Amino acid sequence: MTDVILQMRHITKTFPGVTALDDVNLTVRRGEIHAICGENGAGKSTLMKVLSGVHPHGDYSGEITLDGQPCRFANIRDSERLGIVIIHQELALCPNLSIAENIFLGNERAPGGVVNWNRTHAEAAELLHRVGLHENPATLAMDLGVGKQQLTEIAKALSKRVRLLILDEPTAALNDEDSAHLLDLLRGLRDQGITCVIISHKLNEIREIADTTTILRDGRTIETLDMSAGVTEDRIIAGMVGRDLEHRFPDHEPNIGDEVLRIEDWTVHSPTQHGRVVVQGANLNLRRGEIVGLAGLMGAGRTELAMSVFGRSYGIGISGRIFKDGREIRLKTVGDAIRHGIAYATEDRKRYGLNLIEDIKRNVSAAALNKLATRGWIHDNEEYRVADGFRAGMNIKAPNVAAVTGKLSGGNQQKVVLSKWLFTDADVLILDEPTRGIDVGAKYEIYSIINHMADQGKAVLVISSELPELIGVCDRIYAMSAGRITGQVTREQATPERLMQFMTKVKEQ
Structure with a gap:
């Protein structure tokens, strides 16, 4: 496992007003599980989108080599032809199609232009067996739980003769049993010679499964760690946040x-x-x-x-x-x-907690518009003032409250959710999985906010x-x-x- 399958050198990617990746370097050895860690906004997902062709060649600077050969991907299909497959955190299955149809979508078993359904279902069943999913290939994707959907995505990747599998937060929405099964599956794929790159905030899982870990911070490569050397979670955290965290939880009396x-x-x-x-x-x-x-x-x-x-x-x-x-x-x-005076911050902030296409201002005021209205008319200036106060007080990282909420990192989105409910003057706050899917540094900030809520005399159920x-x-x-x-x-x-x-x-x- 000494030879290199992938090298990304001097990758720089900018968006309007933001440098997402700044001279990033990544080296992945053949047949290993390589973890990528970093706080929200560190550039992890952007780097993988560059690798997979989501951000095409020409949209970034730097070079990518696979097996020593330079790669210039114009789209995802180009990367998939060479065996690079990415599974995003937001799963991309079509709910009204069957498992088999999803596995071979865009890669149909259709000689002569006519789908061979017997071959489709037989090959799908074989792939499902490889990933340990005991379901009928004709089952609709909408009837599967999140864990089984994740396995279907991996089966879909295997159908494309994957050599380098990229998984973005694969266990974020899974329970402990499904997470353990997925990690066992990744070990099995490694044993079959498939190289895996995994992005995760779950440091205990990274310590358990990764052979190598690369840490990104603020769009830059910080270091690459050999996990066989007994790397601790605290060591990874120090690299992610740029400082030692003696306590992961703020002191509170x-x-x-x-x-x-x-x-x-x-x-x-x-x-x-x-x-x-x-x-x-x-x-x-x-x-x-x-x-x-x-x-x-x-x-x-x-x-x-x-x-x-x-x-x-x-x-x-x-x-x-x-x-x-x-x-x-x-x-x-x-x-x-x-x-x-009762507030409930849902565990699914993206679907139920926020309007992602609206700005911070509208999201903060959404649950208590009556406080900003006179005879049905909203006072825009007051709405802006209130939202900007929460932006500053909650340390929401955005240029102003006109920023679109869906563009914020997970931790900052969670701060907007909490701001919305604090604006209602609730004295009972029910927070359902308030730190799910956010990094260690952002978690510490959320814990500090929760402590501050309690110090204000509010009751908090976590x-x-x-x-x-x-x-x-x-x-x-x-x-x-x-x-x-x-x-x-x-x-x-x-x-x-x-x-x-x-x-x-x-x-x-």
Whole structure:
């Protein structure tokens, strides 16, 4: 594994007003798993788009060689002809087509212009077997979970005789089981001689699977590390952020006050599966100035609990009681929840949390336009002033509040989401996976914002799949399993092992 399959030398790529890549160099050895790390906006995805032809030759400066031969890709097809295939973070399957049709889309098994369906399904079944996906090739892509969609994308790459497979955040939306399966698959592909380049924020996975790691920061190559030398996560973090992080979580001394929200005997039924109970008899409470965590495995009911409380935006047959400041309240709509000072920042900020084609200003004001209106007319100057105040206070990296939200990095988008809900003057904030898909440096900033919210006397409920995050941020943690609250611990009592015991129980403690 000493020979080099890929070299990218002196790659520079600019967008209007922004240098995304500045003299970047990358060397990848044949048959290795090569990780690329960096904060949001470091240039990782841009570099891979240059490599795969998404950004064609002529749009950047520098040179690319594959097996020692210079490459000048005009589009993705050019790179795929040489065995370079990229799987983007936003999966590109057609939901109304079958698995087999998706695998061979644009590469149809059609001698003479007529699709040979027997050959298509037979070859698709063989590819699905290679990636460990036990599904009928005729199954529609829309009927697959995210993990199975990811495997379908890899099967599609294998159909193109891939030699260099690029994966952009492949496990970002996967649960632990699907992530483990995907990592095992990548090891198997490596053993078959396929070289993999993986972009990921999950440093534990990088330590587990990568042979080599290249770190980018601010569009520049910082260093390349041989992972067999015992590289630690802290060592990678230091390269990513340009400084040592002695503590991944900011220090915080809580000042906890009176109870602000109490949920009693809360039960929710699935709106799509008749008779299925997704939350059963849940009881929890939040106090002012307190950061409370909610842990649970995928399917435990955490998001369903949060959404059902937030104006019944999920579920049917909902029963139970909600008390705010000691008085029972009824939240039949999202508007009711907002009026009672409850906010919910969704785990899917791109689909439900933000309008990505709108600017920062409109996104910040969206949930509380009544505060900026007189007789139905919005005061534009006041809207700008408010949004610009949040831009500065939240350290949102954008030239001004007219910047399009969809152009921001994940961490800055999350700050816009939090700004939107803080503008509503909510005193209960439910944050669902608030750091999903953002880098270590941006996570630290989000944690600091959460602490600041608590210091203002707000109650914060943090839902997270990362147990170290809950233990590092929260004052108290509830655990859910199979729709039930199965236990709670204080920060001092919390360990990953103890939380996992609660997360795998089915009876309330």
